[in-house]
Amino acid sequence: MDEYLNEDQRQLVDTLGRYLEREHPLPESGIVPTGSQHPTGPSAHWAAFANFGLLALSVDEEHGGILDDSIGVHAVMEKFGRHLVNEPYLSTIVQGAPLLASAASRQPEVDVLLQRVLDGSAQLAMAQSEPQTDYNLCNVATRAERAADGWVINGLKVFVANAAQAEAVLVVARTRGTLMDEGGLSLFIVDPKAQGIRSRKYFNLDGSSSSEIWFDNVSVSATSLVGVEHQSFPELKQACARANAALCAEAVGVMSAVLEATVEYSKERIQFGASIGSFQVIQHRLVDMYMRLEKSRSLSLRASALARTDNFLAAVSAAKAMCSETAQFISQSAIQLHGGIGMTDELALGKFIKRLLVIRHTLGDEHHHIKQFVQLTQPQVASALQPH
Amino acid sequence: MMHFEDNAELAAFREDVRTFLAERLPQDLRRKVLEHKRLKKDDFLRWQAILRDKGWAAPNWPAEYGGTGWSLAQRLAFDDECAIAGAPETVPFGLRMVAPVLMKYGSQEQKDHYLPRILSGEDWWCQGYSEPGSGSDLASLRTRADLRDGEFIVHGQKTWTTYAQYADMMFCLVRTDSEAKAQSGISFMLIDMKSAGVTVRPIRTIDGDCEINEVFLDGVRVPAANLVGEVNKGWTCAKYLLSHERFGAARVGRCKRELAFLKRILRERVVDGIALADQADWKQIIARLDMELLALESSVQRLVRQAESGAANGAEASVLKLMGTTLAQAITERQVEAAGPLSMEFSQCAFDLSRSDEQDWAQTLAGFYLNLRKISIYGGSDEVQRNIIAKMALGL
Numbered sequence A: 001m002d003e004y005l006n007e008d009q010r011q012l013v014d015t016l017g018r019y020l021e022r023e024h025p026l027p028e029s030g031i032v033p034t035g036s037q038h039p040t041g042p043s044a045h046w047a048a049f050a051n052f053g054l055l056a057l058s059v060d061e062e063h064g065g066i067l068d069d070s071i072g073v074h075a076v077m078e079k080f081g082r083h084l085v086n087e088p089y090l091s092t093i094v095q096g097a098p099l100l101a102s103a104a105s106r107q108p109e110v111d112v113l114l115q116r117v118l119d120g121s122a123q124l125a126m127a128q129s130e131p132q133t134d135y136n137l138c139n140v141a142t143r144a145e146r147a148a149d150g151w152v153i154n155g156l157k158v159f160v161a162n163a164a165q166a167e168a169v170l171v172v173a174r175t176r177g178t179l180m181d182e183g184g185l186s187l188f189i190v191d192p193k194a195q196g197i198r199s200r201k202y203f204n205l206d207g208s209s210s211s212e213i214w215f216d217n218v219s220v221s222a223t224s225l226v227g228v229e230h231q232s233f234p235e236l237k238q239a240c241a242r243a244n245a246a247l248c249a250e251a252v253g254v255m256s257a258v259l260e261a262t263v264e265y266s267k268e269r270i271q272f273g274a275s276i277g278s279f280q281v282i283q284h285r286l287v288d289m290y291m292r293l294e295k296s297r298s299l300s301l302r303a304s305a306l307a308r309t310d311n312f313l314a315a316v317s318a319a320k321a322m323c324s325e326t327a328q329f330i331s332q333s334a335i336q337l338h339g340g341i342g343m344t345d346e347l348a349l350g351k352f353i354k355r356l357l358v359i360r361h362t363l364g365d366e367h368h369h370i371k372q373f374v375q376l377t378q379p380q381v382a383s384a385l386q387p388h
Numbered sequence B: 001m002m003h004f005e006d007n008a009e010l011a012a013f014r015e016d017v018r019t020f021l022a023e024r025l026p027q028d029l030r031r032k033v034l035e036h037k038r039l040k041k042d043d044f045l046r047w048q049a050i051l052r053d054k055g056w057a058a059p060n061w062p063a064e065y066g067g068t069g070w071s072l073a074q075r076l077a078f079d080d081e082c083a084i085a086g087a088p089e090t091v092p093f094g095l096r097m098v099a100p101v102l103m104k105y106g107s108q109e110q111k112d113h114y115l116p117r118i119l120s121g122e123d124w125w126c127q128g129y130s131e132p133g134s135g136s137d138l139a140s141l142r143t144r145a146d147l148r149d150g151e152f153i154v155h156g157q158k159t160w161t162t163y164a165q166y167a168d169m170m171f172c173l174v175r176t177d178s179e180a181k182a183q184s185g186i187s188f189m190l191i192d193m194k195s196a197g198v199t200v201r202p203i204r205t206i207d208g209d210c211e212i213n214e215v216f217l218d219g220v221r222v223p224a225a226n227l228v229g230e231v232n233k234g235w236t237c238a239k240y241l242l243s244h245e246r247f248g249a250a251r252v253g254r255c256k257r258e259l260a261f262l263k264r265i266l267r268e269r270v271v272d273g274i275a276l277a278d279q280a281d282w283k284q285i286i287a288r289l290d291m292e293l294l295a296l297e298s299s300v301q302r303l304v305r306q307a308e309s310g311a312a313n314g315a316e317a318s319v320l321k322l323m324g325t326t327l328a329q330a331i332t333e334r335q336v337e338a339a340g341p342l343s344m345e346f347s348q349c350a351f352d353l354s355r356s357d358e359q360d361w362a363q364t365l366a367g368f369y370l371n372l373r374k375i376s377i378y379g380g381s382d383e384v385q386r387n388i389i390a391k392m393a394l395g396l
Helices: A007-023 A044-052 A070-083 A089-104 A108-118 A232-267 A280-305 A312-343 A349-360 A366-377 B006-025 B027-034 B039-053 B072-085 B093-106 B108-120 B234-243 B251-266 B280-308 B315-342 B365-376 B382-392
Strands: A124-127 A143-147 A150-162 A169-174 A187-191 A197-203 A210-220 B125-128 B144-148 B149-158 B168-177 B186-192 B197-201 B212-223
Touching: A007 A070, A070 A089, A070 A232, A070 A280, A089 A124, A089 A150, A089 A232, A089 A349, A089 B315, A108 A187, A108 B251, A124 A150, A143 B027, A150 A169, A150 A187, A150 B315, A187 A210, A187 A232, A210 A280, A232 A280, A232 A312, A232 B027, A280 A312, A280 A349, A280 B280, A280 B315, A280 B382, A312 A349, A312 A366, A312 B280, B006 B039, B006 B072, B027 B039, B027 B251, B072 B251, B072 B280, B072 B365, B093 B168, B093 B186, B093 B234, B144 B168, B149 B186, B186 B212, B186 B234, B251 B280, B251 B315, B280 B315, B315 B382
Parallel strands: A124 A169, B125 B168
Antiparallel strands: A143 A150, A143 A169, A150 A210, A169 A187, A197 A210, B144 B149, B149 B212, B168 B186, B197 B212
């Protein structure tokens, strides 16, 4: 995607790439060891990212960033995918920071947190899903009720990525209306150590950390409300679309690594006296992987490029649906072409494939996004209402 | 530089093309294309004359030869708009195939003589490549040309020759050195179809049409001056011809037009009181095809940009042809499916404009579907494209 980057973006991505080559080896195993510890704060990598300027790519200068730069974020996420970087960049920078920035000029307390995010000292988690939510963002039962000096939150949030290391959790709660109302959702900054919070931490397939969080009469201050009461849904939707575009970029990075590894293996593996990559049946399977990756690459880049247009949501859904399906095809083909060794935990392959599974199920799989795409692009046909 | 949405300049250009098409594309031609009727020689020539009057007959030619001087993005947008509007595609053998070869490898006399006649439509060209024993393995071709007293004597047979029945001229690959290995003994020459010893026999295809022919060459005398480039270097011309117009191979406009037609069928066909367009399974099918179309279109845009920045890997034409072919065929399959039982009736007359029956559109769909099976076979089959991609993009 070099041809889509300006000089600054190219330098940033090159610096990041060199750093990851040097300092960010893939994990030894793709199986999370029993008794592993959850991270408790920003890692050394995070400090390096802050130095490179990675944390300033999602909010503009006015709010302390460099530029709200969807293409820059795209390039960073693609690199993260290639190196299997497991850092809370998505929740903190792609989703969280712009949500804070949209309210920061009116709310000094929000701005304080935003500045701590941008300098790398604070990380954020996004509490948007509930057991009944699936991928439908307005399906929120958690309630925030006004109290004398702020709000009281009750409910359960699930799949909260990176909550263990977050300084603040951005919680979507209902301040008005019933289960599916889009018009009654508000966003709160919540300290994960606040009284009344109980959580269960666990690891995902790809080794990332997530939490279930119970809110039992959790009191938060009046200033913890981000933005306008009841009106958070449009911004949340936009933040999740940005996150999906970024996840697609990451998936493309992961899939590129998987395809390259499989092509290399097919050149080295000798059977019947020849490298298996010399056989047409293997070549054509690899080309099918390449073709589908090319389409995913195009749609994901298109989604990021259209971030500021009316077509953004449909572009994101198209990209996520295709990336999700392609991820499955490429993963399965890669294991198949590797043969027995592809089944083992000795190769990096398994780690990449597990990351793809997690990406697919984060913020909407192909089923969800095809439905979204239908809603956004296919008007009801009037003639259907006429009797025939 | 191309982006994923038109900039103001390109949007204005598109608007100009649309206006022109609205004003100058004859209704009957438009209907023929949109409703999958068969185009005759005169239809193609009529449209080419209209384009020529506007100066738009040869967008891919440099301005010095009568081309448009358009950018690649403009040329792709032009093709797109023409296809969507239902303009016939100009016949490629002269304008898009032999002309670039003549410009690159032809003698001054060849350029002066043939290029204006190609532009005007005076000469209709066909392509003499495939032979009964040489399809995907084109370099195995056996048609022989022996130089004797300043002229070539050609013996052999070509096949699948599209529109040879209309052609005045054929550009042809012939073997001029039977000792040399495969590609190295082949020459590229121009044969007058009126020459003695040329026999054209039509081949009827499964859709009932006769687009393609066998061409027998029995002792055909070809002046030495009709050789293009050097003797035994014809493969270089053939490869150049293939590499030309590599981004047009996707045929995005055709996919847009046919997908729009599919949507029209789905709106018109009401099953159990509900238009197919409102039925859940069809909504998903359409969403997937729409996404594939976006993927195709954005891949063209991305690969153009990649090539312009000097990062081409040489597989682009194959990637785009394979992608475009797969999608176009998928759409025609769905058209037949959507028409359901209406697609079963068959009559050769349905492919002419004379009928004005309401259900007429349905009766050409199966024929069109069958006709479009050719696109994954000609110009390098899907399997050959995969071989090329494996080599060029994956280094296998």
